[in-house]
Amino acid sequence: MEIRRVTAEERLTTSYPLQAYAFDRSPLPAAQIEGWRDRLPYWAETRTLVAEADGSTVACVSAIPMRQNLRGTVLPMAGVASVATHPLARRQGHIRALLHQLLDEMRDEGHPLSALYPFRPSFYARFGFVGLPKARTVSFSPADLGPLLRADLPGELAWERIGAGYPAYRAFTEECLRRRHGFAVFDAQRAVAVRDDDNRWLVTARLDGRTVGAVTYRIDGHGGHLVADELLAEDPYGRALLLGFFARHIDQVTRITVQIPPDELPELWLTDFDVQVEARVNSPEAAAPMARLLSLDALTGRPAGTGRVRVELTGDRWLAGTHLLDGGSGQLEVTSAVAAGSSTPTATLTAAGLSALAYGVLDPVEVHLRELGSVPADAAAELRRIFPRQVPYLFADF
Ligand SMILES: CC(C)(COP(=O)(O)OP(=O)(O)OC[C@H]1O[C@@H](n2cnc3c(N)ncnc32)[C@H](O)[C@@H]1OP(=O)(O)O)[C@@H](O)C(=O)NCCC(=O)NCCS
Structure with missing residues (x-):
């Protein structure tokens, strides 16, 4: 077995088929396979190693060059992804060998941290990773946000598609990265996928000309759900402005779900607030993250x-x-x-x-x-x- 680093183009015939088999519904329609080429630019900075035997790719691993805040300092972090072995080559030590080389290289090139989302935590525990808390999903009726419609809040809101608002959103995530322990962002090439996919709304809260909150979301239909991604708020004003925006959907959707940091306490946001807070963790599809020092x-x-x-x-x-x-x-x-x-x-x-x-x-x-x-x-x-x-x-x- 030999290990080598593949170029972006080589991913199409080496790591992507293994990843698709491991993580997608399969066999994939040919049209979807053709779409892989469009995703290549987002992985330009990502390092992919493959293991080859008798001219075939038998396993692959990748590391996304990210940055993460550790107790107030932003450090380079290797985000491990795309870990997969051909079904006929599993349990032969390929991933062990690949992960060793990948993390050796990332550490030697200045990444003192690594993080990942495990299919099974005990697998990565063997490699020194430890569990981090999972973000919570909060779910509530917009009707319960009624008091925020009447609240006199300072600041203003901006609303646009993520494709248009991406620069402001990225800048705010960089601000969160500087302020929040554990927060991690992708490299610039990978991060723009959300802009190009352009399948989210973005609402931004500003106070005194500064962004104090942002959240992306989509709506699945009239009388349906408003499904929000991470509620990023610098302070309670930012959070209240964003929730006040959601309140305006009182007659449009029946339920709102939003992701929040693990230490947020939504039951304290409002009086008479019927809210469900959940962190569901199970293998392999609902993982809590893991991380380690390298x-x-x-x-x-x-x-x-x-x-x-x-x-x-x-x-x-x-x-x-x-x-x-x-x-x-x-x-x-x-x-x-x-x-x-x-x-x-x-x-x-x-x-x-x-x-x-x-x-x-x-x-x-x-x-x-x-x-x-x-x-x-x-x-x-x-x-x-x-x-x-x-x-x-x-x-x-x-
Ligand atoms: C999980 C997977 C990547 C493991 O690949 P592999 O090449 O079989 O792994 P290795 O042979 O290098 O195993 C490394 C170690 O983990 C152990 N291991 C392998 N699969 C395991 C599993 N499912 N659960 C727990 N431990 C496992 C091995 O016994 C070995 O331990 P050892 O070195 O102490 O003997 C492979 O089964 C796979 O592709 N699964 C589907 C995709 C997937 O889940 N990927 C992970 C995404 S985070």
Whole structure:
């Protein structure tokens, strides 16, 4: 078996057929296969590796060069996608070999983070990934938004197709990327697919000339549903302006659904608000995302509490060795553990364990309980100070 990187054009005959078999209804009509060529430009920056045996492609993996906010700092992130093996070649180690090479290359080229949506979390847990929370789907009747029709809100709304409003939308997602832990965006080439597909409305909320909220949506028919994508709001004004816009559909649709960050509490948005909040996670089609650190560079200089702990990293290809994590200056320093005194609390962590702490999704005790490391009480206290819990919101779906 040989691994090689394919060009954009080669995807049509190598990785796309495998992906189509793995993820689409199949066999595909010929017309749909011809449509693949139109999608190639969106993948121009994406790296695709294939495994070949006897002249045929037996497996493929891709990495989208993305950017993600980790505790306030925007870092390059490798978004893993298009992971598939030919049905006759499964369970022969092809994806293991491909993922190793792909993540080696992405890390060496400066991506200290990686994220993905798993078909089955335990598969990617073997590669050091840990679960992140899933965005919530909120569903309610527009009639319940009535009070917002009468509310005197500052700011104004703009309404257009996403094809026309894309530059403002992209700029606002970049703003969210700077502000929101966990938020991730595609590279520019990949991101414009939403503009070119042009199958969404875009409503934007502005306050004092600045965008404070944006949401894309579609309507499936008169008396039907308004199906919104992610409700992006910088503050409660932005959110109220967007919900006020939805309220104007009171006589047009019966139900509204919208995606929100995992730490939003819609039951507190209004009084007498009948609302359903849901995060359905199941394999393989309704995944919660996963992520991991590929390099300790991701941690250096991040804002941190005043803890000091030695961590021994174990069982991973990309994260290894014993390091001293010191948040004494308010910014995390990662140095050789030689400098640590023998009384320094020590934790043994897997890559998933350290990633869970860095992304703020697990308490050190949970890391221990989930068998992602061995964390004595004194080390847990230091790690808790260094990595306070924080809810990441990935946003990008890939
Ligand atoms: C999932 C899939 C990509 C795995 O590919 P593969 O080439 O068979 O995987 P590998 O042989 O490299 O397996 C890697 C490891 O995962 C394990 N594994 C393989 N399939 C697994 C599964 N379905 N569930 C859990 N573990 C699995 C293997 O035993 C192996 O473990 P080991 O290295 O400790 O022995 C392949 O079955 C496939 O194409 N499925 C359909 C598409 C899909 O679901 N893709 C993933 C999208 S996120």
